[in-house]
Amino acid sequence: MPKVNINGTEIEVDKGTTILRAAADAGFDVPHFCYHPALSIPANCRMCLVEVEGMPKLQPGCYTQVNEGMVVKTKSERVIKARKAVLEFILLNHPVDCPICDQAGECKLQDYYVDYDAQESRQRTDKQNKVKAYPLGPEVVYDGERCILCTRCIRFCDEVTQSSELTIVERGDRAEIRTFPGRELDNAYSMCVVDLCPVGALTSRDFRFKCRVWLLTSTDSVCTGCSTGCSIHLDHFRNTAQRYRPRYNPRVNDYWMCDKGRLSYKQIHDDRNTAISVNGADVNWHAATEALAPKLAKAVEDGGDGVAFLVSPQATVEDLFVAKQFASNVLKTSNFYMGGNAPGESDKFLIRADKNPNTGGIAHVFGSMAALSPFPALVEAMEAGKVKVLYMMGAQTPCNDEMRARFVAALEKVGLFVFQSAHAAELSGKANFVLPACTHAEKDGTFINFEGVRQAIHQAFAPHGASLPDWQIFMRVARAMKNPMSYTFLAEIQKEAFAAKPVIEAEPAAEQPAPSAE
Amino acid sequence: MAEDILKSIDQDIHTEPMILQMGPSHPATHGTVRFTLTLDGETVVKCETEVGYLHRGFEKEAENSTWTQVFPYTDRLNYVSPVLNNFGYALAVEKLLGIEVPERCNYIRTIMGEVSRLSDHLTCIGAGALELGAMTAFLYAIEGRELVWDLIEEVTGARLTVTYGRIGGVKDDLTPDFAERWKATRERLLEIHATTDKLLTRNRIFLDRMEGTGVITPEAAVSYGYTGVTLRSTGVAYDVRKDHPYFAYDKVDFDVPVGKHGDNFDRYLVRMEEVLQSIRIIDQCLAQMKPGPVNSDDPRVVLPEKAKVYNTIESMIQHFKIIFEGIQVPPGEVYSYTEAGNGELGFYIVSNGTGKPWKIHVRAPSFIVMGGIHKLFEGSLLADIIPTFDTINMIGGECDR
Numbered sequence: 001m002p003k004v005n006i007n008g009t010e011i012e013v014d015k016g017t018t019i020l021r022a023a024a025d026a027g028f029d030v031p032h033f034c035y036h037p038a039l040s041i042p043a044n045c046r047m048c049l050v051e052v053e054g055m056p057k058l059q060p061g062c063y064t065q066v067n068e069g070m071v072v073k074t075k076s077e078r079v080i081k082a083r084k085a086v087l088e089f090i091l092l093n094h095p096v097d098c099p100i101c102d103q104a105g106e107c108k109l110q111d112y113y114v115d116y117d118a119q120e121s122r123q124r125t126d127k128q129n130k131v132k133a134y135p136l137g138p139e140v141v142y143d144g145e146r147c148i149l150c151t152r153c154i155r156f157c158d159e160v161t162q163s164s165e166l167t168i169v170e171r172g173d174r175a176e177i178r179t180f181p182g183r184e185l186d187n188a189y190s191m192c193v194v195d196l197c198p199v200g201a202l203t204s205r206d207f208r209f210k211c212r213v214w215l216l217t218s219t220d221s222v223c224t225g226c227s228t229g230c231s232i233h234l235d236h237f238r239n240t241a242q243r244y245r246p247r248y249n250p251r252v253n254d255y256w257m258c259d260k261g262r263l264s265y266k267q268i269h270d271d272r273n274t275a276i277s278v279n280g281a282d283v284n285w286h287a288a289t290e291a292l293a294p295k296l297a298k299a300v301e302d303g304g305d306g307v308a309f310l311v312s313p314q315a316t317v318e319d320l321f322v323a324k325q326f327a328s329n330v331l332k333t334s335n336f337y338m339g340g341n342a343p344g345e346s347d348k349f350l351i352r353a354d355k356n357p358n359t360g361g362i363a364h365v366f367g368s369m370a371a372l373s374p375f376p377a378l379v380e381a382m383e384a385g386k387v388k389v390l391y392m393m394g395a396q397t398p399c400n401d402e403m404r405a406r407f408v409a410a411l412e413k414v415g416l417f418v419f420q421s422a423h424a425a426e427l428s429g430k431a432n433f434v435l436p437a438c439t440h441a442e443k444d445g446t447f448i449n450f451e452g453v454r455q456a457i458h459q460a461f462a463p464h465g466a467s468l469p470d471w472q473i474f475m476r477v478a479r480a481m482k483n484p485m486s487y488t489f490l491a492e493i494q495k496e497a498f499a500a501k502p503v504i505e506a507e508p509a510a511e512q513p514a515p516s517a518e
Numbered sequence: 519m520a521e522d523i524l525k526s527i528d529q530d531i532h533t534e535p536m537i538l539q540m541g542p543s544h545p546a547t548h549g550t551v552r553f554t555l556t557l558d559g560e561t562v563v564k565c566e567t568e569v570g571y572l573h574r575g576f577e578k579e580a581e582n583s584t585w586t587q588v589f590p591y592t593d594r595l596n597y598v599s600p601v602l603n604n605f606g607y608a609l610a611v612e613k614l615l616g617i618e619v620p621e622r623c624n625y626i627r628t629i630m631g632e633v634s635r636l637s638d639h640l641t642c643i644g645a646g647a648l649e650l651g652a653m654t655a656f657l658y659a660i661e662g663r664e665l666v667w668d669l670i671e672e673v674t675g676a677r678l679t680v681t682y683g684r685i686g687g688v689k690d691d692l693t694p695d696f697a698e699r700w701k702a703t704r705e706r707l708l709e710i711h712a713t714t715d716k717l718l719t720r721n722r723i724f725l726d727r728m729e730g731t732g733v734i735t736p737e738a739a740v741s742y743g744y745t746g747v748t749l750r751s752t753g754v755a756y757d758v759r760k761d762h763p764y765f766a767y768d769k770v771d772f773d774v775p776v777g778k779h780g781d782n783f784d785r786y787l788v789r790m791e792e793v794l795q796s797i798r799i800i801d802q803c804l805a806q807m808k809p810g811p812v813n814s815d816d817p818r819v820v821l822p823e824k825a826k827v828y829n830t831i832e833s834m835i836q837h838f839k840i841i842f843e844g845i846q847v848p849p850g851e852v853y854s855y856t857e858a859g860n861g862e863l864g865f866y867i868v869s870n871g872t873g874k875p876w877k878i879h880v881r882a883p884s885f886i887v888m889g890g891i892h893k894l895f896e897g898s899l900l901a902d903i904i905p906t907f908d909t910i911n912m913i914g915g916e917c918d919r
Contacts, residue, residue, distance in 0.1 A: 091831050091832055094831045095831065096828065096829065096830065096831050096834045097831075098831075098834050098835060098838045099834075099838075104838060105842060109835070110835045110838060110839060113832065113835045113836070113839075114818065114835065114836065114839045114846075117832070118817045118818060118836065119817070119832070120817070120822070120826065120830070120832055120833065121826075121830035121831070121832045121833070123830070214842050214843075
């Protein structure tokens with residue numbers, strides 16, 4: 001364990017630690033562009049140069065490992081001068097793009113210029129012109145003039161996705177990032193390079209010119225695209241989700257997430273159920289539950305066999321916990337069927353075949369998946385006329401198009417179809433009761449991923465229209481049926497839901513990114 | 519016979535104190551404030567003051583604005599002399615930042631501050647006369663204020679909500695013909711001053727209403743924390759400009775007029791004299807000041823020139839960061855005070871090192887005065903409230919914030 005002295009602070013670090021890391025531990029930020037904790041270290045931006053006593057030249061802090069007794073200065077006059085020089089070089093050919101640049105506001109070049117340079121331009125010649133808005137792939141657009149050639153994107157494609165699409169072409173001030181001939185930046189994680197880019201050279205085609213970043217509010221959430229459940233920042237503006245960004249979580253997704261998941265934020269606002277309707281008529285919650293209660297009560301009287309309950313793995317653990325209680329105690333049925341999205345593609349990195357974020361939550365709440373019958377069994381029962389009442393959570397069904405068509409057709413044979421969902425799909429028009437639920441962006445809750453990692457999601461904005469979290473809808477219906485449940489706060493449900501059986505592995509306590517992340 | 523009847527009635531009248539609500543919207547209380555008066559006949563026995571009717575939450579609003587965005591809010595503190603508030607706030611933030619403004623800027627701040635003080639004093643004198651029925655004097659004083667506002671408008675682009683101050687300087691230099699225009703304005707102001715003086719200072723009706731009314735002793739004034747004209751009228755010569763000089767006040771020669779009795783008439787006289795002193799200060803500043811930059815050269819604080827912003831990335835970034843994230847003021851706290859129209863205007867500011875103030879507290883001179891105003895009312899006639907409330911010059915925007 002070597003001991004080093006950084007700006008007068010003694011600190012003991014592991015052998016092999018770089019100066020940049022050791023300085024971060026000691027509480028000193030060393031500015032850097034090309035260094036990223038998850039990637040290899042090329043030490044090419046020279047922004048992290050620090051002074052090491054006994055070494056004649058300044059050393060790159062990201063690359064140089066500490067030795068016993070090393071004395072490092074990160075704020076000396078020489079270091080400050082070197083940083084100013086580096087920034088001046090980088091800014092020489094940087095275009096005056098801030099007003100039209102998506103990165104403006106979260107740009108390291110801007111931050112570092114103000115923190116470490118803050119001197120006027122001395123340039124008397126024209127800036128070098130390079131490509132603008134050059135598509136590297138279907139999701140990523142490149143701006144050569146803004147690029148500072150830190151090669152983070154190249155290293156990401158080499159080391160993380162190992163697809164090696166990118167390289168640098170040309171030399172000197174004409175150097176640019178390009179794909180290899182005949183290649184496209186089209187791997188499943190291509191948009192991660194947009195997050196990695198410290199400047200605005202790589203922009204997301206989806207987010208380009210959509211919203212200025214300083215207007216966004218960021219809420220910690222979880223991607224609902226598959227059962228990996230990548231930790232995300234849900235960035236939103238005026239009650240609308242604008243983008244997802246991966247949130248560092250070493251237990252789940254590190255710094256990354258896939259493009260499909262990243263773009264799945266669009267589903268939050270697509271095709272929403274926002275009004276409560278009873279046989280096509282818009283009503284309020286009170287009227288709807290009062291109309292629904294006697295009908296459900298009659299079905300319960302007739303015996304619970306005719307009641308089928310479709311459970312969605314898109315819902316949170318809390319929703320599922322209340323759903324189970326509602327079905328068992330109020331509807332007196334145990335005919336649970338599995339809903340959610342149909343399985344899809346998978347890979348060996350982050351993408352899982354199970355396209356639901358909370359299948360683990362179903363297993364947790366219902367004990368095991370065996371408590372639920374598969375979806376085709378429901379369709380068969382409906383076609384046989386055995387289902388009198390269908391209570392459906394979520395609009396998704398885990399089946400192919402043919403089965404879906406059979407399901408939709410079989411809805412005609414169901415006496416009472418209660419459709420509690422955030423999305424309308426083609427089902428709202430067929431439902432006797434449409435109860436609008438809200439999406440994960442509009443409520444708090446918990447997801448349990450395929451490995452049993454428990455992650456909290458947080459409410460980003462107010463529920464759309466009249467929608468409510470699923471558990472609150474169950475509470476309302478139960479109350480109308482004179483069989484109320486006693487929850488007021490989500491914490492009460494959580495206490496019960498996680499008391500019976502502790503989750504396999506709890507969410508890691510340290511949610512904060514490692515020092516000097518990004 | 520007749521006298522006997524009156525006598526018996528007099529003896530039998532049962533009197534008891536009457537409670538009278540004065541305000542919050544009383545034509546003679548300029549500024550919404552409520553007095554709950556207990557009257558014995560026409561004499562005020564007790565006065566309970568209630569302020570806050572013009573509360574906008576300035577101090578809270580400031581917490582959600584960048585340091586620069588606070589300026590428009592300061593305009594609305596003492597809205598009769600907004601420039602003084604601008605500069606008071608700017609000085610406080612500059613103290614926290616530890617930056618100095620160029621010499622010319624100090625002169626400009628002194629000049630524009632005094633021009634603004636003229637507007638404050640002329641309004642107070644004119645309105646005071648008006649409230650006692652002297653419409654003519656009011657018109658003269660307000661003409662003076664209009665001339666002053668024309669000057670302010672020429673330099674700042676606005677008459678009332680000027681937002682002229684900037685952290686590290688001012689919005690713009692004085693206009694090239696400012697000195698010339700001032701010369702013309704000055705002449706007329708002196709005429710107006712002389713005319714108002716003739717109309718009021720020896721006017722029997724005016725004297726009867728002003729002399730000996732609204733009296734406060736120096737001891738009481740100091741103990742209540744009074745500053746400004748209200749304090750100086752009692753004979754205490756405290757003026758921030760003289761005692762703790764800032765801007766260019768240490769480079770100019772001016773007197774601090776004081777009164778003797780602490781009554782309304784002394785406050786009127788002090789204001790009248792301060793109008794002359796302000797003119798004197800402006801004359802000296804214009805003679806002394808030299809051309810030069812008006813803004814600090816600290817790139818972290820002052821916006822770069824537009825030509826550089828549009829043409830170099832360095833200045834573009836600097837502009838962008840200052841506008842969107844605000845000036846980064848180091849963590850710390852400061853109390854900074856200047857002499858505003860009504861007394862010591864203090865800004866207590868706490869920064870947590872971000873682009874927005876963590877806390878701003880304003881020591882509003884009007885608010886402090888209102889804390890002890892019952893001392894000036896109690897024991898005097900109800901009618902005396904009108905001139906007294908004028909000469910202490912409570913400004914709702916500043917008092918209630």
